[in-house]
Amino acid sequence: MIDVEEKTIKTKREFQLIDITNEIKKYVLKKKVHEGEITVTTKHTTTSIRVNENECRLLKDIKHYLDEIVPKDREYLHDDIEKRKNCPKEEPKNAHAHLKALLMGASETLPIKNGKLSLGKWQRIFFVELDGPRKRTFSIELIAK
Amino acid sequence: MIDVEEKTIKTKREFQLIDITNEIKKYVLKKKVHEGEITVTTKHTTTSIRVNENECRLLKDIKHYLDEIVPKDREYLHDDIEKRKNCPKEEPKNAHAHLKALLMGASETLPIKNGKLSLGKWQRIFFVELDGPRKRTFSIELIAK
Amino acid sequence: MIDVEEKTIKTKREFQLIDITNEIKKYVLKKKVHEGEITVTTKHTTTSIRVNENECRLLKDIKHYLDEIVPKDREYLHDDIEKRKNCPKEEPKNAHAHLKALLMGASETLPIKNGKLSLGKWQRIFFVELDGPRKRTFSIELIAK
Numbered sequence: 001m002i003d004v005e006e007k008t009i010k011t012k013r014e015f016q017l018i019d020i021t022n023e024i025k026k027y028v029l030k031k032k033v034h035e036g037e038i039t040v041t042t043k044h045t046t047t048s049i050r051v052n053e054n055e056c057r058l059l060k061d062i063k064h065y066l067d068e069i070v071p072k073d074r075e076y077l078h079d080d081i082e083k084r085k086n087c088p089k090e091e092p093k094n095a096h097a098h099l100k101a102l103l104m105g106a107s108e109t110l111p112i113k114n115g116k117l118s119l120g121k122w123q124r125i126f127f128v129e130l131d132g133p134r135k136r137t138f139s140i141e142l143i144a145k
Numbered sequence: 146m147i148d149v150e151e152k153t154i155k156t157k158r159e160f161q162l163i164d165i166t167n168e169i170k171k172y173v174l175k176k177k178v179h180e181g182e183i184t185v186t187t188k189h190t191t192t193s194i195r196v197n198e199n200e201c202r203l204l205k206d207i208k209h210y211l212d213e214i215v216p217k218d219r220e221y222l223h224d225d226i227e228k229r230k231n232c233p234k235e236e237p238k239n240a241h242a243h244l245k246a247l248l249m250g251a252s253e254t255l256p257i258k259n260g261k262l263s264l265g266k267w268q269r270i271f272f273v274e275l276d277g278p279r280k281r282t283f284s285i286e287l288i289a290k
Numbered sequence: 291m292i293d294v295e296e297k298t299i300k301t302k303r304e305f306q307l308i309d310i311t312n313e314i315k316k317y318v319l320k321k322k323v324h325e326g327e328i329t330v331t332t333k334h335t336t337t338s339i340r341v342n343e344n345e346c347r348l349l350k351d352i353k354h355y356l357d358e359i360v361p362k363d364r365e366y367l368h369d370d371i372e373k374r375k376n377c378p379k380e381e382p383k384n385a386h387a388h389l390k391a392l393l394m395g396a397s398e399t400l401p402i403k404n405g406k407l408s409l410g411k412w413q414r415i416f417f418v419e420l421d422g423p424r425k426r427t428f429s430i431e432l433i434a435k
Contacts, residue, residue, distance in 0.1 A: 002181045002290045004256045004263070036292045037329055037431040039182055039254045043265030045198040051396040052388055053335040057367035057374060061385050062392060069214065069359065077202035084202060095206050098197055102207060106196040106268075107254045109329045109397045111294045111429040118294070118429065120333030123396075139256040139263065141182040143288050143433050145292045147326045147435045149401045149408070184327055184399045188410030190343040214359065222347035229347060240351050243342055247352060251341040251413075252399045284401040284408065286327040288433050 001033055003142040006043070011132035015066075017050075017059045018127040020138070021119070027140055028117045036144025038117065041107040043138060046097035046131035048104035054124040066130075070103075072096040097130035104128065112144050146178050148287040151188070156277035160211075162195075162204045163272040165283070166264070172285055173262045181289025183262065186252040188283060191242035191276035193249035199269040211275075215248070217241040242276035249273065257289050291323050293432040296333070301422035305356075307340075307349045308417040310428070311409070317430055318407045326434025328407065331397040333428060336387035336421035338394035344414040356420075360393070362386040387420035394418065402434050 005027065009018060020040070028038060040049045052062070076095030081087050108125065111118045119125075127138055150172065154163060165185070173183060185194045197207070221240030226232050253270065256263045264270075272283055295317065299308060310330070318328060330339045342352070366385030371377050398415065401408045409415075417428055 002288065004180050004182070004258050006258075035294050037294070037433065039256075041253075041255055043263075043268065045196065045265070045267045050392055051335065052392055055368060055374065057370070058385060058388055061366045061368050062389065065360070065389050070210070076206045078200060078206050080202070084200065095203060098203055099207065099210050102195055102197055103248055103393055105250055105253065105395055108331075108395065109254055109399055109431065110331055111329075111431050113294050113296075113429075118333075120335070120427070122335045123333065137265065139258075141254065141256050143182065143292065147433065149325050149327070149403050151403075184401075186398075186400055188408075188413065190341065190410070190412045215355070221351045223345060223351050225347070229345065240348060243348055244352065244355050247340055247342055248393055250395055250398065254399055282410065284403075286399065286401050288327065 001031060001144055003031060005140050006137050008135060008137050010135050011129040014132050015063050016129040016132055019054050019124050020127050021124045024125055025117045028112055031142060033112060033144035034115055036112045037109055038112055039107055039109040039141040040125060041139045044136060046094050046101055047136055048101045048128040049108050050104055050126050050128055051108050051123050052126060053122040066100050070096045070099045092131060094131040100130045146176060146289055148176060150285050151282050153280060153282050155280050156274040159277055160208050161274040161277055164199050164269050165272050166269045169270055170262045173257055176287060178257060178289035179260055181257045182254055183257055184252055184254040184286040185270060186284045189281060191239050191246055192281055193246045193273040194253050195249055195271050195273055196253050196268050197271060198267040211245050215241045215244045237276060239276040245275045291321060291434055293321060295430050296427050298425060298427050300425050301419040304422055305353050306419040306422055309344050309414050310417050311414045314415055315407045318402055321432060323402060323434035324405055326402045327399055328402055329397055329399040329431040330415060331429045334426060336384050336391055337426055338391045338418040339398050340394055340416050340418055341398050341413050342416060343412040356390050360386045360389045382421060384421040390420045
């Protein structure tokens with residue numbers, strides 16, 4: 001079976017790690033497949049899809065770390081809105097979010113085994129909001145038998 | 146349909162973000178598939194495949210940022226060519242490019258929906274040259290129905 | 291053919307780049323497929339799957355670089371074990387390993403062409419141990435014809 005579905009979420013903060021694991025698990029169960037793989041891909045350039053542990057203090061470490069290696073309040077050419085062609089004045093200054101998304105990446109692929117999403121004990125799938133809050137979309141691509 | 150194709154490009158500078166989106170879009174249209182996924186994988190260890198926005202000032206920010214977090218002109222063991230076994234003297238000093246490629250990654254997977262590559266509004270696929278100019282190759286893997 | 295298999299390895303050090311390319315190549319040959327793709331996904335949140343060159347001095351550069359951009363001995367909220375709920379006291383202080391895994395990623399997808407894993411000249415697949423030594427597992431997802 002090949003299936004592609006889009007899911008929409010509303011993020012609530014500028015930076016947010018949203019655990020979408022249960023939604024992906026339910027989707028896989030509903031498709032009644034046995035074995036294969038699933039890919040989660042974001043549809044935005046200031047968000048990312050990552051797999052990590054959902055421990056609340058670690059999630060804060062991740063926020064602090066990303067803000068440290070890609071500071072928001074530096075001078076970026078992309079954030080000098082007036083010098084960009086055809087750029088609306090209300091455009092957010094989000095070069096830092098693009099750079100964080102560049103480092104982390106847009107997609108991850110995970111196995112399906114014995115009819116369900118096969119994650120390690122601590123693995124959770126996160127939609128990473130880097131320039132919210134906004135309405136956001138990600139895609140699930142299923143290839144399985 | 147399962148299809149794998151290699152594409153060759155000639156990069157022009159040491160660092161270059163080459164927008165390969167139109168080429169991937171055309172390839173998908175030509176295959177006349179309805180739904181599935183496409184993966185783009187680089188064939189080199191000093192290049193990367195990334196999805197981000199093609200805004201010319203942002204592309205400069207990306208170059209500056211990567212040069213800052215992985216400086217070229219530091220001492221790397223890999224760049225001390227004489228100490229490496231069986232290493233030709235003309236070997237480029239490119240440890241920084243390997244490290245940038247390590248952070249960013251070699252592949253991204255994107256959805257195909259309604260017969261075409263389904264990207265978000267600002268998403269573009271880039272072949273990231275980190276140690277050019279050179280002749281480079283990337284692979285497209287299509288799994289779709 | 292769709293096939294998913296798990297492989298277990300024993301890592302030997304805290305940080306280790308384990309070249310799993312030959313194992314993946316053998317697996318692909320054994321499956322007798324012609325064309326498609328293979329994804330390698332780690333099952334842990336303090337490990338990563340990456341593609342890079344296996345040059346021994348570069349592997350040391352990678353270790354030094356990762357330790358530099360994500361130092362182990364800083365204060366991380368995740369490492370203050372007593373403040374975490376239901377956390378056993380013997381839990382390792384491994385926030386740095388989670389952050390390194392976040393930057394690098396959990397999976398990579400590579401092409402299969404002419405019946406074998408199609409890698410570039412210098413490309414090798416690494417299981418990246420960031421908090422060993424431990425028994426670790428990764429998954430291979432094959433979609434090919």
